[in-house]
Amino acid sequence: MAIIEEVIAYGHPNIRATHKSTFEITKESTLTKRGDCIIGIKSNKACKDISELFKKSLRSNVAVKVIIECNGIKDEVIGYGDPNLILSDPTSIVIRKSSYICPRTLLIRANKAACDLDRRLVSFMKLINSIIKVKFLILL
Numbered sequence: 001m002a003i004i005e006e007v008i009a010y011g012h013p014n015i016r017a018t019h020k021s022t023f024e025i026t027k028e029s030t031l032t033k034r035g036d037c038i039i040g041i042k043s044n045k046a047c048k049d050i051s052e053l054f055k056k057s058l059r060s061n062v063a064v065k066v067i068i069e070c071n072g073i074k075d076e077v078i079g080y081g082d083p084n085l086i087l088s089d090p091t092s093i094v095i096r097k098s099s100y101i102c103p104r105t106l107l108i109r110a111n112k113a114a115c116d117l118d119r120r121l122v123s124f125m126k127l128i129n130s131i132i133k134v135k136f137l138i139l140l
Contacts, residue, residue, distance in 0.1 A: 003138040005054045007093065009040025011070065011130035017114040017122045021097045023077075024104075024114075025134060028091060037094075037114045039068070039125055040132040047089040047106055057138050059083050064107055066095065067135045068117065071124040075117050079107030081138075106136075 012031045017023065019037035026035075027043050058064070058081030066077040079095050089104040099108045124130050 001140045003054055003057050003140065005045075005050055005136040007040075007043050007045045007134045007136075009043035009132045009134065011125045011127045011132060012038075012041050013126055013128060015039060015041075015122065015125045017117055017125065019114040021113050023095050023112075023117070025093045025132075026091055039114060039117065039122075040134065043093070045093070046091050047087045047093050047104060050087060050093075050106070054136070054138070055085070055087050057081070057140075058085055058087070058106070062138050065137045065139065066107070066110075067133075067137070068121065069133045069135075070121055070130055071127075073118060073121040073124055075112075075121050077110055077112045079110035082108055 009025045014031040016036045022037045023039050024037045025040045025043045062081045068075050086103045092104045093106045094104045095107045095110045
């Protein structure tokens with residue numbers, strides 16, 4: 001059995017995905033080149049919107065597989081939940097390599113940040129209105 005949460009976001013020409021410790025999906029509709037951790041905009045969910053079942057499961061230190069897909073190219077990331085996750089931000093979801101927790105943090109101790117993602121995937125994320133599917137799987 002698995003608990004699955006899926007987020008849909010869209011591409012933007014300013015997606016750089018060069019940040020060394022995080023990646024972020026945001027509901028914001030604009031992106032400047034300074035947002036080097038952002039891999040998708042206009043998302044349909046932020047931390048606040050994640051289901052209560054998923055949030056409860058995340059707070060039990062589970063491993064989570066993240067599958068990011070755009071135009072048929074996929075990459076996978078592994079991150080972890082934590083009992084101290086707040087999960088209340090109304091705008092963003094952030095996956096971190098570190099153990100830092102704030103309201104925007106969904107996963108910590110991830111094995112990849114934005115700069116580690118497959119560059120073919122990132123090239124498709126730069127296309128205006130390309131659809132980016134991000135699936136979070138907790139395997140039970």
